Amino acid sequence: MKKSDICGFYFITDAGLSAAGNASDVRNAVAAGVKFVQYREKCADTKIMVTEALKLKKICRNAVFLINDRVDIALSVGADGVHLGQSDMPYELARELLPEKIIGVTVHNLKEAKRAQKAGADYLGVAPIFATTTKKDAKGPCGTELIKTIKQKCKIPVVAVGGINYENAEDVIAAGADALAAISAVVTKRDAGKEIKKFQKLFQC
Secondary structure (H helix, E strand, O other), rough: OOOHHHOEEEOOOOOOOOOOOOOHHHHHHHOOOOOEEEOOOOOOOHHHHHHHHHHHHHHOOOOOOEEEEHHHHHHHHOOEEEEOOOOOHHHHHHHHOOOEEEEEEEEEOHHHHHHHHHHOOOOOEOOOOOOOOOOOOEEEEEEEEHHHHHHHOOOOOOOEEEOOOOOOOOHHHOOOOEEEHHHHHOOOOOOOOHHHHHHHHOOOO
């Protein structure tokens, strides 16, 4: 699977919000047709993260499995790549360590988007689109207009993240997002897959 395959619902784990647990959520997400799964864990010890990442990777046989922030975890479990924030390891160094892997970069404005594309990022995570409570260090919402602007200036796929739910998802897609993540809208439910399928129907992938 390649970066160009990014389309539809992009699943991000959140153990703190999950009603069923990460393993169950990821299993249901993959069963619902999700092709990109990102393991995001901000609080656990490295050893615990490695153990859980290995379990989740096995579930993602038919999906791209990415690690949020932690290049060391991605390397240790043989993940398909990483997703980096602006305060994480610089893209260039991550690329040296993961030459053949997928690397996505979170951006908050057009300048960051252009810089990430020029550096060689495989896709952009534009965030937060709307106000969100699932990421404590999230910046102020950038709105759907930024998606339109970035799509006009950048050629790599855009994944919209932050404050997205079923009610505003169509606006996000109409703005040009190739994929979207709606964390609390799905993981707070016992069957994340059932909720994800609602979002998947909004896309033409």
